[in-house]
Structure formats: C-alpha cells, structure tokens
Amino acid sequence: MKDKIYRVISSAVVTLPLFFNLYFFQISSAIGTRKISAVIFSVFVTFLMFMTLYKRDIYKYRRVFFIAAALLFFPSFMSNLISNRGSVTLEDINMIKNEVPFCHMVTPSAIIPYAFTKTLIFPSKLFNSYTSVYSMLMIWLLATLTMGRGWCSWVCFYGGWDELSSSIGKKKRLKLSPNSSYVRYFKFTMLIFLALASLKTLSVVYCEWFCPLKLITEHGDTNSIKGYLQFIFMVVLFIGLLIVLPFLTKKRFQCGTYCPFGAFQSLVGKVSPFRVIIDAKKCTECSICLEKCPTLSITSESLKKGKTDKTCTLCGKCLEVCPKKAISLRFSWLKRVNSLNIHPILNNILSPISFLSFVGLLIGSIVCGGFMVDTINKTINLFGALL
Amino acid sequence: MIVEAFLLGISSGSYCVFNCAPVATPLFLKENMTKKENFRRLLLFLSGRLAGYLLFGYIIGLTGAYALGYFDPYIRIKLESVTMIILGLCLLISGIEFKNKRLCSIKKLKANKRIGVITLGLLTGLSFCPPFFVAAGRVFGTTGSLGGLIYFLFFFIGTSIFILPFGGFFLFSRFKSAVRFMGKYLRIMIGLYFLLFLGLLNLFTEGVKL
Numbered sequence: 001m002k003d004k005i006y007r008v009i010s011s012a013v014v015t016l017p018l019f020f021n022l023y024f025f026q027i028s029s030a031i032g033t034r035k036i037s038a039v040i041f042s043v044f045v046t047f048l049m050f051m052t053l054y055k056r057d058i059y060k061y062r063r064v065f066f067i068a069a070a071l072l073f074f075p076s077f078m079s080n081l082i083s084n085r086g087s088v089t090l091e092d093i094n095m096i097k098n099e100v101p102f103c104h105m106v107t108p109s110a111i112i113p114y115a116f117t118k119t120l121i122f123p124s125k126l127f128n129s130y131t132s133v134y135s136m137l138m139i140w141l142l143a144t145l146t147m148g149r150g151w152c153s154w155v156c157f158y159g160g161w162d163e164l165s166s167s168i169g170k171k172k173r174l175k176l177s178p179n180s181s182y183v184r185y186f187k188f189t190m191l192i193f194l195a196l197a198s199l200k201t202l203s204v205v206y207c208e209w210f211c212p213l214k215l216i217t218e219h220g221d222t223n224s225i226k227g228y229l230q231f232i233f234m235v236v237l238f239i240g241l242l243i244v245l246p247f248l249t250k251k252r253f254q255c256g257t258y259c260p261f262g263a264f265q266s267l268v269g270k271v272s273p274f275r276v277i278i279d280a281k282k283c284t285e286c287s288i289c290l291e292k293c294p295t296l297s298i299t300s301e302s303l304k305k306g307k308t309d310k311t312c313t314l315c316g317k318c319l320e321v322c323p324k325k326a327i328s329l330r331f332s333w334l335k336r337v338n339s340l341n342i343h344p345i346l347n348n349i350l351s352p353i354s355f356l357s358f359v360g361l362l363i364g365s366i367v368c369g370g371f372m373v374d375t376i377n378k379t380i381n382l383f384g385a386l387l
Numbered sequence: 388m389i390v391e392a393f394l395l396g397i398s399s400g401s402y403c404v405f406n407c408a409p410v411a412t413p414l415f416l417k418e419n420m421t422k423k424e425n426f427r428r429l430l431l432f433l434s435g436r437l438a439g440y441l442l443f444g445y446i447i448g449l450t451g452a453y454a455l456g457y458f459d460p461y462i463r464i465k466l467e468s469v470t471m472i473i474l475g476l477c478l479l480i481s482g483i484e485f486k487n488k489r490l491c492s493i494k495k496l497k498a499n500k501r502i503g504v505i506t507l508g509l510l511t512g513l514s515f516c517p518p519f520f521v522a523a524g525r526v527f528g529t530t531g532s533l534g535g536l537i538y539f540l541f542f543f544i545g546t547s548i549f550i551l552p553f554g555g556f557f558l559f560s561r562f563k564s565a566v567r568f569m570g571k572y573l574r575i576m577i578g579l580y581f582l583l584f585l586g587l588l589n590l591f592t593e594g595v596k597l
Contacts, residue, residue, distance in 0.1 A: 189572035
C-alpha cells in the first residue's frame with residue numbers, strides 16, 4: 001500500500017510538468033472546438049504518462065501513443081495539403097516555391113550533399129514555419145541528444161504503422177533472426193547508398209523512390225514513366241514494409257531492417273544517456289528478449305555483452321518480457337543516479353524510466369501534437385456536421 | 388597539350404568521383420582486406436582505368452575525324468547505356484554469391500577476382516562523361532594515335548587524384564562482417580541502379596533519372 005502511494009506521488013510529480021507544457025502549448029492558445037480537441041489530446045497524453053510511471057511499464061503505454069500518432073498524422077497532413085494545394089500530388093511549382101514540409105527521414109540524405117555543395121536538396125522552407133528545415137532539425141537535435149535512437153519509438157509519426165501491423169495476431173508466420181547479417185546490415189547499406197545517390201543526383205532519392213510512406217503523405221504525379229514507376233514503388237513498399245512483412249514477422253520490419261534514418265540515428269544516438277542493460281547474473285539465456293525485440297536490436301552477441309545493440313529504440317519491450325527481470329534501463333553517464341540510496345519517491349522521480357518517459361512524451365507531443373489535435377478537431381467537426 | 392590533358396582530367400573531379408565512387412566503394416569494401424591487398428586492388432583498378440584510357444585514346448586518335456560524324460548525342464547516350472548495362476551486370480554478379488558456383492559462368496567478372504577489378508576499372512575509365520568527350524574531341528582532330536595515347540595518359544593522371552583516397556578503405560576491415568555484407572548489398576543496389584536506370588531505361592526510352 002505504501003509503495004502504491006509512493007508511486008502515485010512520484011508519478012504525479014513527473015507528470016505535472018508535462019501537463020503544464022501541454023496546457024501552454026496546446027490548450028491555452030486554442031479556440032472553439034480546437035480547444036476541446038487540445039484538452040482531449042492533453043488528457044490522453046497525461047494519462048499515458050501517469051500510467052507509464054505508475055505501472056513502470058514503458059512498452060504498453062508508449063505503444064498506444066506511438067500508434068495513435070501514426071494513425072492521426074496522415075488524415076491531418078493529407079487534408080491540409082488538399083485544402084492548401086488542392087491535391088496531395090506534389091507539383092513542380094510546389095518544389096520551386098519550397099513549399100514541401102521538411103521530413104526528418106531525409107535528414108541523412110540531405111546532410112552530405114549540403115556539406116559538399118552547400119545546396120539543400122529538399123525543397124523546403126528554411127525558417128518561419130513549423131515544418132521548416134531549422135525547426136525540424138532543432139527538434140531532431142534535441143531528441144537525439146536526449147534519447148538517441150529513442151526517436152524511433154517515441155517521436156517518429158511513421159513508425160506506428162509497422163508497430164500496429166506487427167501487433168495484429170500472435171502467430172509468427174515468418175521467422176526473422178536478429179543474428180542474421182543480411183537482416184542487420186541492410187539499413188546501413190541503404191543509408192550509404194542513399195547518401196551517395198543523393199550526392200550524385202543532388203536530389204532526394206529516398207523521398208522520390210524508396211520512401212514507403214509516400215502513399216499516405218504526398219507524391220509526384222503519374223503522367224510520366226518516372227511517375228508511374230515511383231507510384232508502383234511506393235505502393236509495393238507501403239504494403240510490403242508497413243503491413244505484410246510486419247504482420248508476418250511480428251517485428252517492426254521497416255524500422256528494424258530498412259529505414260535509413262533509423263540507421264543514421266543508431267550511429268549518432270550514442271550521445272544519449274539511456275542504455276538498456278542486461279544483468280548477466282540474473283539472465284538465464286532463455287532468449288525471449290532476443291525473440292521478442294521488435295526492432296531486432298538484441299542479438300546473441302549483444303546478449304553476451306550484457307547490453308542491446310546500438311540499433312535499440314528504447315521501446316521497452318525487453319523490459320516487459322524478461323521473466324527474470326534481468327533487463328533494466330540505466331543512465332550511461334550518470335551512473336551514480338542508478339544506485340542512489342534515497343527515499344523511494346525521489347528514487348522513482350530520478351529513475352531512468354521517469355526521465356525517458358517524460359522526454360519521450362514531451363518531444364513526441366511537440367512533434368506530433370499539432371497533427372493529432374488537428375485530426376481530433378476535424379473528426380469532432382465532421383461528427384458535428386453529420387449530427 | 389599535356390598540361391591541358393592533365394587539367395582536363397582534374398576538371399572532371401567531382402563528376403568523375405560521383406560516377407566512379409559507386410563502383411569503387413564496394414570494390415574496396417571487403418572482409419579481412421589488408422593494407423597491401425587494398426593497395427594492390429587500387430593498382431589493379433587504376434591499371435584497368437589506364438588501359439581503358441590508353442586504348443580509347445589510341446583508337447580515337449587513329450580513327451580521328453572519320454568517326455566524328457557518327458558521334459551525335461543520340462549515339463552517345465546509347466553507348467553510355469550499353470556501358471552502364473555491362474557495369475550493372477558486373478556489379479550484380481559480384482554482389483550475388485551463388486551457392487552453386489557452376490551457376491555463375493562469368494565468374495571472371497566478379498569484383499573479387501583480379502580480372503574483375505581490372506574490368507571494372509577499364510569500364511569506369513570508358514564511361515562517357517563530359518570531360519572525357521572534350522578530351523576525345525581534342526584527340527580526334529589534332530593528335531593522331533600516339534598523341535591520343537599521351538593525351539589520355541595525362542588525362543588519366545588528372546582523374547586519378549580523385550580515385551586514390553579509395554585506397555584508404557582497408558581501415559574498414561575492422562568491421563569485418565558489416566563491411567562484407569554492406570559491400571555485397573551495395574554492389575547489388577548500385578548494380579541494379581546502373582542496369583535499370585542508367586542502362587536499360589536509357590537505351591529503350593528517352594531516359595528516366597533516379
């Protein structure tokens with residue numbers, strides 16, 4: 001009972017700053033039905049935050065937010081494109097005017113050509129917009145410094161698609177071994193290939209040909225052979241990588257094996273203070289974590305080393321499934337905090353789980369909040385109009 | 388003329404690197420590659436390039452103005468497409484390891500073999516980039532066969548400045564498994580890119596750029 005009270009208090013203490021943030025950035029400035037939508041969104045995120053901390057279960061509640069973000073993103077994005085441009089088709093005039101919202105997925109493809117040629121190959125505004133290059137880069141930098149590849153499980157508004165597909169049904173129909181080098185290195189090869197191809201062509205090759213999300217965002221016209229081929233590519237990639245393969249393998253296939261941005265985050269994400277540690281004394285080598293990890297980030301080799309691979313997205317699945325509770329989240333460069341002998345309330349507040357949940361949901365709500373509130377608002381208005 | 392050829396080679400710099408990097412990178416990404424082996428591969432690759440340039444310089448100087456009339460832009464694009472198809476096939480074959488070795492009858496073109504490295508060097512040397520055509524144009528009407536050889540020798544020296552850094556890829560042999568698999572994937576991806584986008588689509592249509 002005492003423990004429960006402590007957990008309620010510590011969870012509330014960490015949740016309150018997040019709620020205040022949501023209040024100031026979402027609720028206070030909204031008017032009309034938008035205010036109602038902002039309240040619904042804020043209560044939703046606050047509830048998830050509180051439950052994550054109270055239950056000490058990152059995976060379950062994070063996943064709800066993550067899938068909701070993915071599902072609520074595209075109705076808002078596409079409807080805004082239609083109301084602003086008249087269609088979701090990307091015309092040459094939109095690119096000439098730099099009207100394309102900057103997408104974090106092209107960051108690695110854009111950096112190298114920019115470094116060599118001082119040319120930004122993505123047709124986006126640099127400043128003065130929520131979706132401008134600098135806004136997105138600042139948020140990305142903040143997220144990378146705090147969470148590293150945690151971005152891929154807390155902030156990315158695309159990843160929820162394969163998380164959702166992989167959670168439908170329980171039977172695994174296609175086995176995907178995390179130990180297979182073919183599986184592990186493909187995304188890094190994609191990263192190198194796309195960086196070189198973007199440098200060679202000075203165009204966003206990933207965006208034009210290899211993005212599986214084009215079907216639910218914006219895409220080029222199909223009036224030419226190029227456009228027709230691109231359309232075939234995007235349909236095949238969307239269905240294959242985000243629906244069929246995650247469903248068959250029960251893994252986040254796109255995030256774990258294909259996404260070049262994920263590969264990039266794995267390389268730069270080492271600055272993050274969070275590490276998932278496997279206690280060798282408690283570990284019985286049952287390999288459940290290895291089998292269940294959605295992004296194939298635990299291998300036999302990493303298990304022996306007592307840690308996850310650098311591709312770990314801090315999703316929390318291994319913490320949940322380990323029967324011996326041998327896996328824990330730790331701070332890498334604040335080691336003293338890991339073993340503080342203080343009051344349980346303070347201990348809970350200063351725990352890595354509290355920090356990760358707070359940072360994850362804070363940055364997640366900053367990046368996805370606008371879209372999510374917008375979709376809720378449009379749904380309310382739609383129902384209002386129908387009634 | 389020699390200085391001009393050398394400067395023309397240097398001027399191809401970024402274009403040359405952008406075109407040859409996709410071929411050269413996977414070539415030097417190989418498991419357990421020692422500094423010596425890496426250097427040997429680099430020499431083989433460069434010798435292939437040199438052979439390609441010299442051969443081309445000699446032939447083009449010899450045929451001279453007679454061939455000039457046949458080299459309109461349409462033929463240039465088609466010739467480039469054929470070269471790209473051959474390059475793409477080489478890379479694809481080198482990227483796909485057949486379990487049954489007998490399936491691969493043109494093993495000699497595999498990048499792991501010396502002849503494969505030389506062939507890739509030769510074919511990248513003969514890729515029809517703009518500076519290459521400028522050099523060819525100069526040789527056509529002015530130098531003759533010997534002059535063509537010398538001109539392209541110095542053109543080769545100029546372009547090689549940008550190829551030499553690829554000799555540093557032995558450092559990556561630290562990451563044995565990763566390098567091996569990424570090199571294979573890269574060869575397949577780039578092979579497909581050359582074969583489909585720069586080769587077949589350019590050969591049979593007006594061209595589709597990546």
